[in-house]
Amino acid sequence: MGQHGTVRRPASVSRWEGGMRSDFQFVLGNLLILGFLIAGLVLVIQPDLLPDSSELEARILGAVLIILSQLLSFTVILSANRVVIDGDYIAWQPRFHRRPLRKYRWHQIKDVELYQVKGWIWGYGFRFNPRVGWGHIIKSGPAIRIIKSNGRSFVITVVDAEDAVETAKYFLAGKSS
Numbered sequence: 001m002g003q004h005g006t007v008r009r010p011a012s013v014s015r016w017e018g019g020m021r022s023d024f025q026f027v028l029g030n031l032l033i034l035g036f037l038i039a040g041l042v043l044v045i046q047p048d049l050l051p052d053s054s055e056l057e058a059r060i061l062g063a064v065l066i067i068l069s070q071l072l073s074f075t076v077i078l079s080a081n082r083v084v085i086d087g088d089y090i091a092w093q094p095r096f097h098r099r100p101l102r103k104y105r106w107h108q109i110k111d112v113e114l115y116q117v118k119g120w121i122w123g124y125g126f127r128f129n130p131r132v133g134w135g136h137i138i139k140s141g142p143a144i145r146i147i148k149s150n151g152r153s154f155v156i157t158v159v160d161a162e163d164a165v166e167t168a169k170y171f172l173a174g175k176s177s
Contacts, residue, residue: 014087016167018158020138021080021095025124029075036072040065078125081136083144083158085167087174090146092136092156094126108148112168115145115155129155144168 043062047055080095090109091100115132119140128134132145135155142161146168147153158164 014167014170016085016164017083018160018164019080019082020158022124022138023079025079025138026076026095029072029079033069033072033076036065036069040067040069075125078136079138081138081156081158083156083164085164085171087171090144090168092154094136102154104146104148104154106171109146109168109172110149110151111147112165112172113145113147114161114165115143117141117143117155117157119157 040062042049043058043065045062047053047058047062050058050061053061077094077096082093084091084100089103089105090112091103093100117135117137117140119137124137124139126134127137132155133153135143136157137143137155138157141157143155143157144161144164145153145155
């Protein structure tokens with residue numbers, strides 16, 4: 001027995017943990033952030049570098065570029081993910097997050113299936129497809145599709161999606177028995 005009468009169950013023996021990352025997206029995102037930030041700062045500090053615009057227009061453009069550089073940080077954050085499947089839940093978190101962004105308990109899940117993602121159609125990052133639902137797409141290929149009890153689904157690309165789905169189905173079968 002733990003503190004305050006709670007019982008802590010030991011870490012499950014059958015547990016799957018994995019994820020996926022895109023080094024290209026990470027490097028490209030950081031280069032774009034740096035480029036937009038430098039260009040924005042230069043235009044704010046020296047607005048006379050744009051000869052065909054007023055000083056105010058150049059500084060506004062510089063401020064917009066600085067804001068865009070900060071919005072591009074989501075490209076870097078969404079360039080990797082981590083998924084944990086154990087006896088309690090399936091949890092998903094993007095790069096640099098300390099806690100899972102989404103956590104699905106087994107009573108919330110109707111089914112888990114292997115899904116083939118075509119990133120060139122969906123796009124990459126945190127995406128919505130009207131036919132399938134939300135997803136965190138890093139690369140094309142096999143992914144985990146979590147179908148919730150309410151019919152909504154969430155797709156996550158991971159390196160070893162087959163093993164992840166097999167582990168999830170094991171826990172899902174244990175929930176129903």
